[in-house]
Amino acid sequence: xxxxxxxxxxxxxxxxxxxxxxxxxxxxxxxxxxxxxxxxxxxxxxxxxxxxxxxxxxxxxxxxxxxxxxxxxxxxxxxxxxxxxxxxxxxxxxxxxxxxxxxxxxxxxxxxxxxxxxxxxxxxxxxxxxxxxxxxxxxxxxxxxxxxxxxxxxxxxxxxxxxxxxxxxxxxxxxxxxxxxxxxxxxxxxxxxxxxxxxxxxxxxxxxxxxxxxxxxxxxxxxxxxxxxxxxxxxxxxxxxxxxxxxxxxxxxxxxxxxxxxxxxxxxxxxxxxxxxxxxxxxxxxxxxxxxxxxxxxxxxxxxxxxxxxxxxxxxxxxxxxxxxxxxxxxxxxxxxxxx
Numbered sequence: 001x002x003x004x005x006x007x008x009x010x011x012x013x014x015x016x017x018x019x020x021x022x023x024x025x026x027x028x029x030x031x032x033x034x035x036x037x038x039x040x041x042x043x044x045x046x047x048x049x050x051x052x053x054x055x056x057x058x059x060x061x062x063x064x065x066x067x068x069x070x071x072x073x074x075x076x077x078x079x080x081x082x083x084x085x086x087x088x089x090x091x092x093x094x095x096x097x098x099x100x101x102x103x104x105x106x107x108x109x110x111x112x113x114x115x116x117x118x119x120x121x122x123x124x125x126x127x128x129x130x131x132x133x134x135x136x137x138x139x140x141x142x143x144x145x146x147x148x149x150x151x152x153x154x155x156x157x158x159x160x161x162x163x164x165x166x167x168x169x170x171x172x173x174x175x176x177x178x179x180x181x182x183x184x185x186x187x188x189x190x191x192x193x194x195x196x197x198x199x200x201x202x203x204x205x206x207x208x209x210x211x212x213x214x215x216x217x218x219x220x221x222x223x224x225x226x227x228x229x230x231x232x233x234x235x236x237x238x239x240x241x242x243x244x245x246x247x248x249x250x251x252x253x254x255x256x257x258x259x260x261x262x263x264x265x266x267x268x269x270x271x272x273x274x275x276x277x278x279x280x281x282x283x284x285x286x287x288x289x290x291x292x293x294x295x296x297x298x299x300x301x302x303x304x305x306x307x308x309x310x311x312x313x314x315x316x317x318x319x320x321x322x323x324x325x326x327x328x329x330x331x332x333x334x335x336x337x338x339x340x
Contacts, residue, residue, distance in 0.1 A: 004055075004331060005323035006224045009232075028076075028147065032236055035072035035221060036138075038145055046145060048078040048138040052223075056270070056326055058129050059173045060196060062087075062104025064166070067201045068272050069134035070112050071221040074207035075275070077146040078138035080112055085119040085134050090127040101132060112204055144211075148218040151238040155217060156284045157300040158277050159249060160206040161199060163227045164266045165273030167326050168255040169196035171262065175329065182261035192254040195273070203275040206295060210275070214283035222271035224324045229268070230276055231309045231318060238278065241305025244318055248299040262329055268321035278302060 006012070009032055016030045027046065028038040036050040050072045054064040062085070070080040087101050098121055109116050114136070124131075172179065172192035179189050203221055210216055218237060222230030227249065235242045251266050259266045279287055281301075288296045303310075309318035 003323055003327065005327040006229075008322070009236075027142075027145070032233060034148075034237065035075045035219075036078075038076060038147075040142065044142050046078070046140055046142050048073050048076045048140060048145070049136070050138075051133065051135040053131055053133040055131055056330070057170050057174065060104055061130055061132050062101045063108045063196065064201070064272075065132040065134040066105055066108035066112065066114065068166075068221075068223060069136040070114060071201075071203045071207075071272060071275075073136055073138035074204040075146065075219040075221050076138070076140070077144045077207075077211065077216075077219070078140035080114050080136055080138045080204065082115050082117045083109060083134055083136045084117060085132055087119070087121040088124040088127060088131045088133070089122070090129060091123055091125060093123065093130065097130065101130065105132075112202065146216050146219050148237045151217045151240060151278055151302055152280075153240065153302055153304050154281045155278050155302040156281050156287075156298050157231075157234075157242055157244065157302065158210075158279055158284070158287055158296045159227075159299045160203065160210070160275040160277075160295045160297075161273055162250040162252040162255065163222065163271050163274050164255045164259070164269035165195050165199065165252065165271065166201045166223075167226070167266075167270035167324070168192050168252065168258050169194075169201070170270065170326065171258050171264075171329070172254075175262065179258065179261050184257060184261045188254065188257055192258050195252065195254055199273065201273040203273065206275040210277055210279070210287065210296065213286045214279050217278040217280070220276045222274055222276055224270055224327075225321050226266070226268040226271045226324065227274065227276075228309075228319050228321050229324075230271065232307075232320070234276060234278065235305075235307040235309050238302065239307060241303040241308045241310055242300055243303050243310045243312075244300035246311060248297050250297060259325075264325040264329060265319070265321070267319055269325040
């Protein structure tokens, strides 16, 4: 039986393996752990395409939709430029909901200099909450695309920002009453809500800053399944093991408080707002050493292997999560990850 959240990786991989590749202009197509597609449009330029829905959030859903799609475009080394948005609204929704979502989309797009070029809005049977699906396009020079190629043992795994920012803000908005009942103070819930805007869920500035000092081998935006799932996706894409030091992973105090109150594990919680990357070891001091880029922390290294994620200095596997901790909370089965 399927549960809310991403498909299991083996199921998804089986489906993607059935897609024929006919057009040589498609430089990067669908794959587990790949954030977007890359299409050669000639003249040394490429188009980067991405689609992603927002299904858990209701409040500020338009803001989420723009940012999570822009993040994946930026992780490919491209500039997010154009977006189409499909808004599916539940029957009985307030009359002003379309305008509210529209304004959220425009506000978020303006902040990232992205133009809304189309979309669709309808009231859809069977929904109990709004869903917004973004389809975003970006552009870049072909040589600037971050392909995930050339990863070598000894390369560094870096993390920008704190994990589970998106999940924290979303829970503070959608589950405020549960947090209050668990004893979390109102002012702390308010601070957790505000993480949506400060530090925010966009990794576009971090991706640009990283590319200014190095050529990343791979960049990835951790979303559903949190940091743990994103690391496994990166290891799979790299075809190598990742050895990660959990002590170097930054968790905001608000995230710790929300997670403890609801019995969740931050490592498996929806994590837009953090940027994962693999960079050459020779560049690690340039990435982490300067004051303006101190947001980047080295959390691990690449090792020869078959795509496993290992915790610390021993052989303990990094925690695994069948699905996002957010989904576990909303369907009443919240709990921690299982080692795998």
